[in-house]
Amino acid sequence: YGSLLGRRRMFVESLCQYGNSMLLLPAFSFPLNTALCQRVLYTIEDFGSPIQPVFLNPKYLESLAVFWRSQGLKEIRLSTGIMMTSLALDLCDDVHLYGFWPFSVHPHSFQELTNHYYDDAKVNKVFHSMSDEFKLLLQLHSQGVLKLHLGECGANE
Secondary structure, X not given: OHHHOOOOHHHHHHHXXXXXXXXEEOOOOOOOHHHXXXXXXXXXXXXXXXXXXXXXXXXXXXXHHHHHHHOOOOOOOOXXXXXXXHHHHHHOOOOEEEOOOOOOEOOOOOOEOOOOOOOOOOOOXXXXXXXXXXXXXXXXXXXXXXXXXXXXXXXXX
């Protein structure tokens, strides 16, 4: 949506499908996100969208970084996936993860995989260590803290 620097109606119309859901805005996870997240917030307000913007407290993000560092994760910035996993573990009794596979090749079909579902950008290895995050998720899975699903999703999943 052009970083919401121009026309914004198409962005707001695309949000309509989500009704009065919450939209997590990562304004404080990385400095470059702050201005864009402010534009998203103002756009939602200006158009009277029922979407409820939500921001994570910077202190919470800082505590996540400290916690994961204490677990051996030494990356510069946590991935959105590990942040959301942490949030789910804080809020939910039963956490199931799908799509966390740190490699560029599918484990069964051997087809090439992208890092994100929405683009084909490569992993930024300067910021993230997906294989290290994956090892920690596997540990949590083996300890019964969460359920990591690595196979194909069924029709009812």
